[in-house]
Amino acid sequence: MAPALYMAAQNILADWVSYSLRTAVFAAAWLVTVWWIERVARTVPRRAKAWSRGGIVAAFVLTLTVVLPWLNHSAQTSPNT
Numbered sequence: 001m002a003p004a005l006y007m008a009a010q011n012i013l014a015d016w017v018s019y020s021l022r023t024a025v026f027a028a029a030w031l032v033t034v035w036w037i038e039r040v041a042r043t044v045p046r047r048a049k050a051w052s053r054g055g056i057v058a059a060f061v062l063t064l065t066v067v068l069p070w071l072n073h074s075a076q077t078s079p080n081t
Contacts (some may be wrong), residue, residue, distance in 0.1 A: 042056075 034056060038049060 035053070038044075038052065041048075
């Protein structure tokens with residue numbers, strides 16, 4: 001869900017400074033949320049943190065390697081009407 005919101009917000013500002021700032025704020029907010037969720041959990045199954053962190057990494061990798069190129073390709077091939 002979080003990578004999808006980030007992808008949707010990419011076209012709001014176009015210059016590299018605002019893009020870098022927005023990326024840093026998003027990454028910090030996401031990491032704080034993950035840290036807080038892991039901290040408040042009362043019972044944690046074995047290896048749950050490893051699976052959780054692996055899922056976070058997998059979501060970013062899929063976003064950067066599959067979703068972003070697909071969105072760029074579809075934006076270049078479809079008309080802007």
